[in-house]
Amino acid sequence: MLEAKNITKTFQSEGVETPALRDVNLSLGKGEFVGIVGRSGSGKTTFLNVLSTLLAPNSGQILYQGEDVTGFSAQRLNELRNRDFAVVFQFHYLLPYLTARENVLLPFMNGLGTVGREEIARAEQCLERVGLAGKGGKLPGHLSGGEQQRVAIARALVKKSTVLFADEPTGNLDKATGESVMDLLAGLKRDGLAIVMVTHDEDYARGADRVVRMADGVVVG
Amino acid sequence: MNILTIPLRTMRKKWVKTLLLLLVFTLSVVSIVSLNYVSRVVGESLEKKLTAYGANILVMPRSEKLTVSYGGFSMGDMLMGVTDLRESEVEEKIQSIGYRDRISVVAPKLVAMTRVGGAAVGVVGVRFEREKVLKGYWAVDGAFPVAENEILAGAKAAEKLGLWAGGTVDLGGRIALVSGVLQPTGSDDDSVLFVGMDFAQAAFGQADHVSFVEVSALCAGCPIDEIVAQIAEKLPDVEIQALQSIVKQRMYSVHFVEHLILTVSLVILFIACCMVGATMLSSVNERIKEIGLLRSLGFSRGGIFGIFCFEAVLIGMAAGVIGYFGGYALSLKVLALLDMAGEAELALHPVHLALTCLLIVGVSVLAAFFPSWKAASIEPSTALISL
Numbered sequence: 001m002l003e004a005k006n007i008t009k010t011f012q013s014e015g016v017e018t019p020a021l022r023d024v025n026l027s028l029g030k031g032e033f034v035g036i037v038g039r040s041g042s043g044k045t046t047f048l049n050v051l052s053t054l055l056a057p058n059s060g061q062i063l064y065q066g067e068d069v070t071g072f073s074a075q076r077l078n079e080l081r082n083r084d085f086a087v088v089f090q091f092h093y094l095l096p097y098l099t100a101r102e103n104v105l106l107p108f109m110n111g112l113g114t115v116g117r118e119e120i121a122r123a124e125q126c127l128e129r130v131g132l133a134g135k136g137g138k139l140p141g142h143l144s145g146g147e148q149q150r151v152a153i154a155r156a157l158v159k160k161s162t163v164l165f166a167d168e169p170t171g172n173l174d175k176a177t178g179e180s181v182m183d184l185l186a187g188l189k190r191d192g193l194a195i196v197m198v199t200h201d202e203d204y205a206r207g208a209d210r211v212v213r214m215a216d217g218v219v220v221g
Numbered sequence: 222m223n224i225l226t227i228p229l230r231t232m233r234k235k236w237v238k239t240l241l242l243l244l245v246f247t248l249s250v251v252s253i254v255s256l257n258y259v260s261r262v263v264g265e266s267l268e269k270k271l272t273a274y275g276a277n278i279l280v281m282p283r284s285e286k287l288t289v290s291y292g293g294f295s296m297g298d299m300l301m302g303v304t305d306l307r308e309s310e311v312e313e314k315i316q317s318i319g320y321r322d323r324i325s326v327v328a329p330k331l332v333a334m335t336r337v338g339g340a341a342v343g344v345v346g347v348r349f350e351r352e353k354v355l356k357g358y359w360a361v362d363g364a365f366p367v368a369e370n371e372i373l374a375g376a377k378a379a380e381k382l383g384l385w386a387g388g389t390v391d392l393g394g395r396i397a398l399v400s401g402v403l404q405p406t407g408s409d410d411d412s413v414l415f416v417g418m419d420f421a422q423a424a425f426g427q428a429d430h431v432s433f434v435e436v437s438a439l440c441a442g443c444p445i446d447e448i449v450a451q452i453a454e455k456l457p458d459v460e461i462q463a464l465q466s467i468v469k470q471r472m473y474s475v476h477f478v479e480h481l482i483l484t485v486s487l488v489i490l491f492i493a494c495c496m497v498g499a500t501m502l503s504s505v506n507e508r509i510k511e512i513g514l515l516r517s518l519g520f521s522r523g524g525i526f527g528i529f530c531f532e533a534v535l536i537g538m539a540a541g542v543i544g545y546f547g548g549y550a551l552s553l554k555v556l557a558l559l560d561m562a563g564e565a566e567l568a569l570h571p572v573h574l575a576l577t578c579l580l581i582v583g584v585s586v587l588a589a590f591f592p593s594w595k596a597a598s599i600e601p602s603t604a605l606i607s608l
């Protein structure tokens with residue numbers, strides 16, 4: 001369903017070239033949970049960003065349902081990010097002035113159309129799914145770190161996307177809270193969501209169907 | 222809830238910043254609006270005051286002047302075909318032109334010569350109440366003539382004829398009372414006697430007959446040539462002259478004030494613009510991660526651009542409305558302080574309000590344009606890892 005072919009990415013900053021990805025390939029089946037592990041600086045985040053269209057590669061293709069998204073127009077990319085792809089980061093990136101519910105509703109707020117009852121009900125349902133029933137009215141600042149990350153996951157679910165990209169979603173949480181977030185992701189996978197998760201904790205990677213190891217910008221196994 | 226919820230909430234959350242921006246913008250609108258209103262009133266009143274320095278349009282009978290000399294004998298200048306100038310007609314016609322509200326004073330003159338105790342002297346019939354407006358610089362020893370048979374003597378004429386305020390003089394067989402003597406003006410006024418128009422017409426001419434008419438027009442709203450053209454249209458057989466140098470001098474002062482005000486307004490607007498630009502830029506930098514997140518959720522560049530511009534539009538609108546009414550109130554206050562409140566009535570004008578809002582919204586959006594554009598063009602992944 002999602003396939004990366006011969007991806008290379010070299011960063012250029014102040015005249016220094018940093019090759020972050022060198023001819024990386026990956027394929028993700030429908031509803032598959034792939035874990036990406038590797039040492040710090042091995043290119044995991046860069047790869048995930050390229051996969052989720054947040055970063056354009058220097059060369060290579062990203063095929064989503066047979067189409068190369070690297071050639072998509074800005075509008076089609078926006079639609080893809082809004083509908084099909086969902087992202088969760090190490091930091092929750094919730095807007096502090098919106099309540100948890102409103103943060104979950106953000107993907108519906110990208111236009112002048114007003115968010116309807118149906119969408120609000122959907123947001124409540126997602127909050128319930130991540131175990132935050134009844135906490136939708138709270139501001140992010142009044143939630144714990146684990147709860148904040150769950151709100152971010154609920155936001156990723158609200159549009160019924162097909163692929164979830166998660167970059168160290170447990171990186172900022174303690175072991176127990178991290179475990180519960182991992183359980184949540186495993187549950188979502190069972191619901192049919194395809195997941196690509198970056199982590200450097202091998203323990204967490206065990207919940208994945210398949211683990212991809214990276215080192216120095218290449219996949220090593 | 223829609224995309225506009227985001228800027229609305231941000232403004233509420235950062236209300237101190239929003240309020241400060243609003244304050245800066247409102248204050249600039251207040252000063253610009255009041256500066257313009259006050260300058261308009263002051264300019265008009267300045268022009269009215271400058272009218273004291275003479276008429277700027279001359280209405281004369283059309284004539285042909287011929288210098289006749291024959292066989293070495295000069296017969297002097299002969300005026301041929303002098304048309305008659307009727308006071309009532311000229312007055313009526315001038316007051317019927319399109320620009321009649323720009324006419325400040327119409328001052329008819331009847332010039333005649335007479336002898337007083339053997340000495341020749343010029344006598345000028347005038348309407349004193351109008352002459353007083355036109356020649357605000359006149360200073361009189363004694364009193365201004367009030368009764369029909371009272372006259373005003375020029376300084377040199379009074380000396381030559383031995384007249385004093387309170388004395389009497391025989392003018393063409395009629396006894397006139399010298400109510401006052403003009404202090405020297407350095408002009409032709411010094412060597413003549415001013416008498417009331419009715420008296421002059423009775424003693425030296427015919428009723429309703431005048432030699433020429435001086436007109437003072439206010440030129441703030443229209444060019445003098447158009448006023449002249451309009452009078453000429455109404456009075457086709459008469460010669461109308463604009464005294465351009467007087468108009469230029471007068472308008473120079475008025476325009477100077479107007480240009481000064483315009484410059485100050487533009488400077489204020491520019492400063493406000495920079496303020497909004499700087500605030501927006503820093504708010505963009507501070508919210509780069511937020512922008513990255515919204516982009517990763519599929520918000521378009523246009524959407525991000527709109528979020529920031531909407532803030533500017535809202536602040537601009539509010540500043541426009543509050544500032545317009547504030548500026549109006551301030552100009553009333555200032556005019557009252559300058560003792561000019563009565564000189565020109567100011568009115569709240571919906572068109573002015575709309576224009577003010579439009580201008581200020583335009584300026585604030587312009588100021589927010591670069592930061593918003595910058596915000597919209599950041600790559601999502603770059604935005605997410607920045608700072």
Ligand SMILES: Nc1ncnc2c1ncn2[C@@H]1O[C@H](COP(=O)(O)OP(=O)(O)OP(=O)(O)O)[C@@H](O)[C@H]1O
Pocket residue numbers: 011012013018019020038039040041042043044045046047200
């Ligand atoms: N924007 C950038 N500009 C320049 N170099 C970059 C940029 N982003 C990443 N890099 C470089 O690319 C390489 C891969 O970085 P990346 O963030 O993908 O590593 P990572 O595997 O996610 O590491 P970590 O586990 O610490 O998050 C690193 O050497 C990093 O310095």
Ligand SMILES: [Mg+2]
Pocket residue numbers: 044045046
């Ligand atoms: Mg990383």
